[in-house]
Amino acid sequence: MNNKILKKLNIDYILKNYFYLIVLILIPLILITGFLYLIVPNYEDMRIEVLTAIDLESKYSELKISHIKKLQDYKKNFNIVDNKKIEKIKEILPNDRDIPSIINNISQISKKAGVDIEKINFEEEKLNENNKQTEDSLKKINFSVNIKNGKDYKTFKKFISEIESNNRLFDINSFYVTSDFEKYSFNITCYYKEI
Numbered sequence: 001m002n003n004k005i006l007k008k009l010n011i012d013y014i015l016k017n018y019f020y021l022i023v024l025i026l027i028p029l030i031l032i033t034g035f036l037y038l039i040v041p042n043y044e045d046m047r048i049e050v051l052t053a054i055d056l057e058s059k060y061s062e063l064k065i066s067h068i069k070k071l072q073d074y075k076k077n078f079n080i081v082d083n084k085k086i087e088k089i090k091e092i093l094p095n096d097r098d099i100p101s102i103i104n105n106i107s108q109i110s111k112k113a114g115v116d117i118e119k120i121n122f123e124e125e126k127l128n129e130n131n132k133q134t135e136d137s138l139k140k141i142n143f144s145v146n147i148k149n150g151k152d153y154k155t156f157k158k159f160i161s162e163i164e165s166n167n168r169l170f171d172i173n174s175f176y177v178t179s180d181f182e183k184y185s186f187n188i189t190c191y192y193k194e195i
Contacts, residue, residue: 094192110159115148140191144185146185147186150183
């Protein structure tokens, strides 16, 4: 029993005299142990995630900066383009159907070739569910041209050459020529792009 009392007195004595020292040693020891067992294993994963996020953010920033520089270059280059070139592009691929312009072009071509236009027929634009034209696609204008006073093969060839060299884009789909080259008929497609 004496031994139990001595132990109790020793513990009481130690706690009374060295309590602050024990607390100062025990609390940092608990904190260090918790840090080593709880935080350090997760720290590496968190560090990798943070570094990955920083890397992705820097790559995204670089990408955005390069896009902004490209846009600035495009804007600068667009402002440099001559208005005559823009007008020529609009002639090649106009923004609307512009039927009077097509008729005028064919008339000018026929005058250069030295032939007369007998008739121009424009087809209705047919859109069904299977080949619906999208907003971004080129739109087609199909028409036929009948020529009289065709003269000879050389005149026929000149007429086709004038169509091919015209600013407006014309595709000859089919043609018919009489044996004496007096009359020809063409099925032609031209294009436009609605904005």
